[in-house]
Amino acid sequence: MTAPSPAPHKMSARDVSVFYGDNHAVRGVSIDIDMDKVTAFIGPSGCGKSTFLRTFNRMNDTIASARVTGEITLDGEDIYSPNMDVVQLRARVGMVFQKPNPFPKSIFENVAYGPRIHGLASSKTDLEGIVERSLKRAGLWEEVKDRLSDSGTALSGGQQQRLCIARAIAVDPEVILMDEPASALDPIATAKIEELIHELRGRYAIVIVTHNMQQAARVSQRTAFFHLGHLVEYGETDNLFTAPREERTKDYITGRYG
Amino acid sequence: MTKPAASQAERRPTDWKSAGMQKRIRRRYAAERRFRMLGAGAVILSAAFLGFLLLTMVAQGWRGFTVTEIALPIDLKVAGLKVERAQLATPAADLALAGAGLEDAVENAAIRAFGAEGGTYLAPSAWLAVREAVKRDPSLLENRAIVHVPAATGFDQALAGDGDAAMEAGVARLRRQGAIARDFNWAFLHESDSTDPVAVGIWGALKGSLLTMAITFLIAFPVGVLSAIYLEEYAPKNRWTDLIEVSINNLAAVPSIIFGLLGLAVFLGTWQIGGHVYGPMLPRSAPLVGGVTLALMIMPVIVIASRNAIKGVPPSIRDAALGIGASPIQVVFHHVLPLAMPGILTGTIIGMARALGETAPLLLIGMRAFIVTAPGGFTDPATVLPVQIFLWSDEVSRGFVEKTSAAILVLLAVLLAMNGLAIYLRNKFETRWQ
Numbered sequence: 001m002t003a004p005s006p007a008p009h010k011m012s013a014r015d016v017s018v019f020y021g022d023n024h025a026v027r028g029v030s031i032d033i034d035m036d037k038v039t040a041f042i043g044p045s046g047c048g049k050s051t052f053l054r055t056f057n058r059m060n061d062t063i064a065s066a067r068v069t070g071e072i073t074l075d076g077e078d079i080y081s082p083n084m085d086v087v088q089l090r091a092r093v094g095m096v097f098q099k100p101n102p103f104p105k106s107i108f109e110n111v112a113y114g115p116r117i118h119g120l121a122s123s124k125t126d127l128e129g130i131v132e133r134s135l136k137r138a139g140l141w142e143e144v145k146d147r148l149s150d151s152g153t154a155l156s157g158g159q160q161q162r163l164c165i166a167r168a169i170a171v172d173p174e175v176i177l178m179d180e181p182a183s184a185l186d187p188i189a190t191a192k193i194e195e196l197i198h199e200l201r202g203r204y205a206i207v208i209v210t211h212n213m214q215q216a217a218r219v220s221q222r223t224a225f226f227h228l229g230h231l232v233e234y235g236e237t238d239n240l241f242t243a244p245r246e247e248r249t250k251d252y253i254t255g256r257y258g
Numbered sequence: 259m260t261k262p263a264a265s266q267a268e269r270r271p272t273d274w275k276s277a278g279m280q281k282r283i284r285r286r287y288a289a290e291r292r293f294r295m296l297g298a299g300a301v302i303l304s305a306a307f308l309g310f311l312l313l314t315m316v317a318q319g320w321r322g323f324t325v326t327e328i329a330l331p332i333d334l335k336v337a338g339l340k341v342e343r344a345q346l347a348t349p350a351a352d353l354a355l356a357g358a359g360l361e362d363a364v365e366n367a368a369i370r371a372f373g374a375e376g377g378t379y380l381a382p383s384a385w386l387a388v389r390e391a392v393k394r395d396p397s398l399l400e401n402r403a404i405v406h407v408p409a410a411t412g413f414d415q416a417l418a419g420d421g422d423a424a425m426e427a428g429v430a431r432l433r434r435q436g437a438i439a440r441d442f443n444w445a446f447l448h449e450s451d452s453t454d455p456v457a458v459g460i461w462g463a464l465k466g467s468l469l470t471m472a473i474t475f476l477i478a479f480p481v482g483v484l485s486a487i488y489l490e491e492y493a494p495k496n497r498w499t500d501l502i503e504v505s506i507n508n509l510a511a512v513p514s515i516i517f518g519l520l521g522l523a524v525f526l527g528t529w530q531i532g533g534h535v536y537g538p539m540l541p542r543s544a545p546l547v548g549g550v551t552l553a554l555m556i557m558p559v560i561v562i563a564s565r566n567a568i569k570g571v572p573p574s575i576r577d578a579a580l581g582i583g584a585s586p587i588q589v590v591f592h593h594v595l596p597l598a599m600p601g602i603l604t605g606t607i608i609g610m611a612r613a614l615g616e617t618a619p620l621l622l623i624g625m626r627a628f629i630v631t632a633p634g635g636f637t638d639p640a641t642v643l644p645v646q647i648f649l650w651s652d653e654v655s656r657g658f659v660e661k662t663s664a665a666i667l668v669l670l671a672v673l674l675a676m677n678g679l680a681i682y683l684r685n686k687f688e689t690r691w692q
Contacts, residue, residue, distance in 0.1 A: 090581060095577075
């Protein structure tokens with residue numbers, strides 16, 4: 001397939017395959033991601049949804065045996081082309097990981113690190129402004145504003161994950177990838193993260209991988225169902241959950257396997 | 259315990275109080291106790307060995323830090339020394355006093371004060387003490403005074419109950435006169451090697467060790483840590499890197515004397531051939547060559563320890579940094595290295611401690627020379643603490659026994675200081691990075 005030239009979509013994947021050595025983990029997936037929408041990837045364990053997510057900011061590059069074929073574009077620009085700077089790509093396409101992974105530094109330093117290495121702040125006050133804005137947007141400001149110099153690792157699990165989201169949005173990304181962001185959290189912390197995703201939707205294109213179908217139904221506008229490396233079905237979340245076109249999708253969301 | 263039961267219902271409840279069960283419990287507790295006693299025994303045994311070592315060293319070594327002094331009544335006016343007073347403040351004073359026969363005057367004073375054997379009670383360097391006293395206080399030339407001078411090695415031995423009959427008589431006589439004093443031996447801390455055990459000092463060897471360690475650290479630490487970073491973070495995992503890993507592990511186990519031969523052959527041999535033609539390149543017996551040789555020796559240790567420390571940094575931290583667009587070098591220097599630093603420092607200190615105590619390779623590159631002045635720089639001839647200990651332990655004169663122990667105590671003190679620094683640095687990094 002050819003790439004659409006003036007991209008109507010924020011990100012597009014065309015016929016993407018990922019190999020781990022001989023293991024064909026993702027098989028010829030094509031998908032479009034749009035601004036102001038939350039796209040959920042669901043599917044049973046090992047279906048390749050996390051692997052596929054990591055192709056959007058080239059995090060698979062860090063795995064020596066991983067190989068990606070096909071084309072992924074960001075604003076029509078091929079992110080796997082030699083001209084693409086990976087460092088800038090990852091600033092534009094931020095990522096939140098499954099397990100909260102704050103740096104063992106202060107809360108302030110955690111959020112300030114990204115803007116600092118990308119030179120986004122012109123002064124100390126500017127940087128403080130960015131940190132405050134990011135923490136507010138991540139819904140963490142009220143809880144930590146008096147202890148910004150405390151270690152980020154001293155926060156609770158849910159707070160740590162929101163700190164990681166604040167850290168990701170501090171570099172002002174266009175797309176945020178979330179890899180099962182609530183799977184290590186308790187229900188209350190999960191609810192807060194979901195609420196946060198709702199609030200963030202207007203500013204960023206968000207892609208979220210989740211095990212939890214209710215979560216996908218709650219937070220996303222579009223859902224993609226993966227099985228054994230294939231994209232089985234992709235559509236509006238409401239349609240996919242109420243009237244799945246594919247038999248396999250129906251079996252999965254009704255709990256026949258997974 | 260149960261018969262092959264047809265269903266769960268037929269299975270009898272386990273009797274936890276039965277005799278067999280009680281026996282099992284007793285045996286389990288006994289095994290537990292035995293293991294704890296073995297462990298405690300191992301710790302006590304090693305502590306006892308360490309305590310024994312320290313006690314012997316301190317018992318023998320404390321005398322090395324003291325000096326026996328004889329209060330020598332001396333009247334230089336009687337001796338008739340012809341020295342211009344004005345000369346005493348000039349650099350020519352030493353020569354003038356020697357030329358005026360100060361050495362003989364001191365010996366005569368000893369004979370006058372302590373009898374015919376009196377001269378032998380004083381160390382050969384005793385007149386130097388008088389010379390310094392005269393330079394400090396020229397009025398000694400006109401007055402009768404008492405100057406404290408170091409005693410001869412034989413006298414010192416007799417004082418410890420280990421001398422010959424003549425000396426023991428002398429000790430008894432001077433003791434009656436109240437002319438014997440023991441003082442802290444400051445000279446031991448700022449003098450260097452000598453043929454006379456009374457006059458030796460540790461400073462030359464200590465400074466040699468410090469200079470050598472500085473070179474070793476400056477080469478081994480950066481090269482070792484950078485190699486570890488490259489191998490862990492950048493190098494592709496393939497047959498070549500496997501080969502390098504095996505080679506490094508083998509290098510860490512190579513006997514140190516081999517590295518000494520390498521230093522001799524490469525740094526002094528091959529490069530020195532050029533030296534003969536184009537002028538001296540690397541001198542023998544120098545801390546520079548010793549330091550480079552020891553750096554080669556401990557580099558594998560640092561590489562292995564650093565790689566393990568870097569491996570121990572959780573991958574999630576790398577992901578986090580990469581995920582917000584840190585470049586690989588930023589990931590390493592901002593996140594991985596600071597977190598790995600405590601482990602890297604521990605490995606480095608283990609390596610440095612090994613280098614500090616190393617003797618064999620330094621013997622081969624000539625750092626066993628008899629050197630009476632402390633090295634002024636990295637290319638001056640020098641010796642190091644363990645080599646100095648080796649040299650002194652080889653001396654015939656019994657006066658060197660306590661000096662050897664004293665030198666061992668100094669070496670242990672330097673080791674302790676280094677370990678203390680390592681622990682301090684480790685704690686500092688750990689609190690900063692939790």
